[in-house]
Amino acid sequence: MSEFPIGVFDSGVGGLSVLNALREELPHERFVYFADTGHAPYGERGDAYVAERSRAVALYLLDRHRIKALVVACNTATAAAIHELRADHPALPLVGVEPALKPAVATSRTGRIAVIATRVTLESRKFEALHASLAAQADFRIVPCDGLAGAIERSDHREIAALSQRYLNAAGTFGSAPGQIDTLVLGCTHYPFIATELRRHAGDVVRFIDTGAPVAQQTRRLLSQAGQLAETGGGAVVLVCSAAPDALDAAAARWLTRPADRVTTAIASTATIA
Ligand code: DGL
Numbered sequence: 001m002s003e004f005p006i007g008v009f010d011s012g013v014g015g016l017s018v019l020n021a022l023r024e025e026l027p028h029e030r031f032v033y034f035a036d037t038g039h040a041p042y043g044e045r046g047d048a049y050v051a052e053r054s055r056a057v058a059l060y061l062l063d064r065h066r067i068k069a070l071v072v073a074c075n076t077a078t079a080a081a082i083h084e085l086r087a088d089h090p091a092l093p094l095v096g097v098e099p100a101l102k103p104a105v106a107t108s109r110t111g112r113i114a115v116i117a118t119r120v121t122l123e124s125r126k127f128e129a130l131h132a133s134l135a136a137q138a139d140f141r142i143v144p145c146d147g148l149a150g151a152i153e154r155s156d157h158r159e160i161a162a163l164s165q166r167y168l169n170a171a172g173t174f175g176s177a178p179g180q181i182d183t184l185v186l187g188c189t190h191y192p193f194i195a196t197e198l199r200r201h202a203g204d205v206v207r208f209i210d211t212g213a214p215v216a217q218q219t220r221r222l223l224s225q226a227g228q229l230a231e232t233g234g235g236a237v238v239l240v241c242s243a244a245p246d247a248l249d250a251a252a253a254r255w256l257t258r259p260a261d262r263v264t265t266a267i268a269s270t271a272t273i274a
Helices: 016-024 048-066 075-090 102-107 125-134 148-153 158-169 191-202 212-225 246-254
Strands: 006-010 031-035 071-072 112-117 141-142 185-186 208-209 235-243 262-265
Touching: 006 016, 006 048, 006 148, 016 191, 016 212, 016 246, 031 048, 031 125, 048 071, 048 075, 071 075, 071 212, 075 125, 102 112, 102 125, 102 185, 102 208, 112 158, 125 141, 141 158, 148 158, 148 191, 158 191, 185 191, 235 246, 246 262
Parallel strands: 006 031, 006 071, 031 235, 112 141, 112 185, 185 208, 235 262
Antiparallel strands: none
């Protein structure tokens, strides 16, 4: 089974940031990346909708691509559906992502931390429990960023700039002095791609925390435990999406650290996924 691919999915192009980290950590693995672009963004939809999409995408990846493991490269889908996915596929190595609050607490000196993510993620029970477990250790400024992932999907630079400014202003004052926010948690996998824009508002001293590398390390651990780690081979990558592939194609050309082997759309090939 070690030669089968790892499935990776997100509502759209954001999970490419996690795919970059996975390819770095696991150079011999094959990956099938599914962008649910026909239904993106997930972040302002209801939980039930996101859970239903996540389950359909997981089934598609298992049936059509025979994946040996699944990485949910989306904080929103993890918050809404990771429990269902684990229940549906108890034997499948499964890795989700969540806003990295714990590493932020460990790194912050001022004890003031901003967390930006989608509304579905931040209003989920999973996030509330995580926040409650750490609330005594830091002052978290939690800001739902409606529209930001969508603007990144569309590469709408003007909107990205306006929303970044609005949401970081809402978080408070950034800097390293007492009382200032010195750590910014990127709680959506789309946001690492706009780090330069975010830094224009947060400044140079603020530490940005995303989850690509730890997710990749956890994937390696699970595959190794299951005896399914690929140790030879070139690590081909196929990108699949549920709408016309142009946006994914353009995002991959811009953001993947190494090119993918193929970009394709699943619309015509399966009724359940479109
Ligand atoms: N990239 C996603 C996340 O990490 C979701 C963005 C969206 O679809 O709203 O939450």
